[in-house]
Amino acid sequence: MGEQRAVFFDVDDTLYDHLEPLRQALDRLISPPDGFPYEQVYHRFRHYSDLLSARHGHVNDPANAGDLEDMREQRIQLALAEFGIDVDREQAAAIQAAYLEGQFDIRLFPGAQELIRELQERGDVVGVITNGPKEHQMNKVRALGLDKLVGLDRVFVSGAVGMDKPDPRLFRYVNEATETEPGASWYIGDSWNNDVIGALEAGWTSVWFNHRKVEPFATGHQPHHILGGYGELRSVLLGG
Known part of the structure; x- marks a missing residue:
């Protein structure tokens, strides 16, 4: 295994x-x-x-x-x-x-909650990594119900940790805190600079969630997957 x-x-x-x-x-x-x-x-x-x-x-x-x-x-x-x-x-x-x-009258994208639960049932470690001040981002986390869905021990806010994406040290910190390995870690995010580059430079599998269909930046980085919605994301993560 x-x-x-x-x-x-x-x-x-x-x-x-x-x-x-x-x-x-x-x-x-x-x-x-x-x-x-x-x-x-x-x-x-x-x-x-x-x-x-x-x-x-x-x-x-x-x-x-x-x-x-x-x-x-x-x-x-x-x-x-x-x-x-x-x-x-x-x-x-x-x-x-x-x-x-x-920003606090918000709800998860359709399919997001179901996917997270399926990943958890599969046995994956599931959580969030977000840039921003601690209190502000935690208010969003609670508004979305993520505090209960993934648990506060798997919520990592840059303002609380002291490092911002794309700093690869933030991703390494998450690996250490969750006792996981970079080679077995996936990150899904919409920002080319923060999410794609940060994950790749930390040795994670990078999924660019490009649902707004923007052009990639000419940085020389290549995400492992470029996806536009939760149906595609579910297929990649769960195989169908």
């Missing part, structure tokens, strides 16, 4: 629709025109979030709250500017506040 498999999921836009709270915030505060490309804006929003977080370094550490707020407002300004909408810092802060408020 081989090593026990570990299957860990990202949270934002992997286990639930992370676009919806942003869409609601934008609708409320800037009233975008008809045909506004929400998905494209969201993609650039996530791009700038990853870019600015990496530039700041350890932005999710509680000691760096000022840097976190600065990053959050800048990502909104930069993303919207690409689509011809200029907002000042005060407007960006209001959009960010509305966006945060909407």
Whole structure:
């Protein structure tokens, strides 16, 4: 019998629709025109979030709250500017506040809960690894019922651990904490920079959950699987 498999999921836009709270915030505060490309804006929003977080370094550490707020407002300004909408810092802060408020009225993607339970029944170690401040991400974990579904001992938040994805040390920390091995560990996530690169550099099997059908980044990395939904994911993980 081989090593026990570990299957860990990202949270934002992997286990639930992370676009919806942003869409609601934008609708409320800037009233975008008809045909506004929400998905494209969201993609650039996530791009700038990853870019600015990496530039700041350890932005999710509680000691760096000022840097976190600065990053959050800048990502909104930069993303919207690409689509011809200029907002000042005060407007960006209001959009960010509305966006945060909407992040706790969330539910798992269809098929996610069932897949997690099937993986557990198979005997896999199943959990989540997510970037963000501890309290904020734990509120999402509870809103999604993940605290009960996978157990708090299998929830790893970068702001609590002290390392952010894509740092491979975070994945190694998870292996040590769960007594699993990199070669038997899988990570499913939507972010190329944080999830694909982080998992690959830690020696994990990388599944890029590309349900928004974006182009891969030219980084020289190649995920083991590129999937667009939970039906495909179930087939890969469970063989049918």
